[in-house]
Amino acid sequence: MPGYKDSQNETFISITVLLLLAITGTLIFLKQFRYDSSIFPSGMILSIHSNQPLLDEKTESALSLKNMTPMTPPETFNGDNLSEKINGKAELYLSSGFKSLTSQRFREPDDPDSWLEVFIYDMENIANAFAVYSVQKREGFIPLELSKYSYKTENALFLVCDRFYLEIISSKVSGSLMDSILSYSKDFIKKTGAGEKIIPDTKLFPAENLDENSIILFSSNAFGFDSLNMVFAADYKTKEGKIKVFLSRRKNKAEAAELAKSYSDFLSSLGGRNIKSDTGLGNIRIIEIMDAYELIFTNGPFLAGIHSADNLKEAKELASALNIKLGETTGVK
Secondary structure, eight states: OHHHHHHHHHHHHHHHHHHHHHHHHHHHHHHHHSOOTTTSOSSEEOOOOSSSOSSOTTSOSEEOOTTOEESSOOEEEOTTTGGGTSTTTHHHHHTTTOOEEEEEEEEETTEEEEEEEEEEEEOSSHHHHHHHHHHTOOTTOEEOSSSSEEEEOSSEEEEEETTEEEEEEESSOOHHHHHHHHHHHHHHHHHHTOTTOOOGGGGOSOSTTEEEEEEEEEOSSGGGOTTOOSEEEEEEEETTEEEEEEEEEOSSHHHHHHHHHHHHHHHHHTTOEEEOOOSSOTTOEEEEETTEEEEEEEETTEEEEEEEESOHHHHHHHHHHHHHHHHHHHOOO
C-alpha cells in the first residue's frame, strides 16, 4: 500500500533526523569539556588590550597551572559586558580605568569538585590596579611576598602585578589547590617581570605607627565627595585607637588649593563647623562634623589631611608629621 510505505519512510526519516540531532547535541556538550591543546595551549591564554605586551613575543603566551587541567576555555570581557561576569562590582572596575578581563576555570584531574578560577584584570596602570586591589581587601588576609602588593586567604590569592590585578579563587580550602594558585602566580610574575614595581605615593606617609597593610586608593568619590579622586589613605595606630590619614597628588598647587576649598565647603554644607587652627600650618582647615574632626591642608601639589578623627590633639600631631613628610618631596615646609 503506497500510503502505508510513505508513512513508514517518513517515520524512518524522522527517527534518523532525531538520532542525528541527539548525537550532534551530545558531541557539542562533550566538546565543551574536552580540552583541545591545538586551540588552547596549556594554561591560561591572556587577552591584552594595550600597547604594552604582557609577554615577550618570543615567549609562549600561555601560563602553566600546576597539576590542573582546563575546565572551561578562556573568556574575555570588556567595558560593555563586564557586568555579565561580575554583576554588582563592575562599576568599581569601570571607574578605576578597567580595560579588559580574562578568566578561566581549571580543575584537578581526579576530582571535578576541586577547581579554581583565574581572573586577570588589565587596569591600564599600576595605580588603577592597586585601587581595586586595596578597596576589596578581604578580612583575615595573610600578606605575601610574591609582589609588593599581594595577599592570600584560605581559598584565594589576590595581587597587583604592574597594570594587572589578579584574583585566583578556589572552590574549597585545599592545600593542593593553594599550591596550584601559588605556582600560577609565581609564573605570571616571572613572565611579566613586574613583581617589584611600587607606587611612589604610598611611600609618602610618615612611617611611625603606620599600618602599611591598611593603605588604600580611592579612585573616585573619596569620603563621599564626588570631586575627590585618586586619594591614598592609611590608618595609624594611636593611644585612642586609630586615625585615617589621606593624601592626593594633584596637577599643581593651584588645583590642590581649589580642591581643599571645595571639600571643606562640601563638609560645611553637611553641617560641619569650622574650628580655629593652632597647628602652625597656615593653610589648614579643621572642621568638626558628626562628633569627629576633618583636617584639610595642602603642601605644594598635594591635598592632604586627616579623615574623621575622634581625638583632635592626635589628629593635629599626625597632620604636622604628614606635612613634614610631604615637604621632603615638595620642598615646602
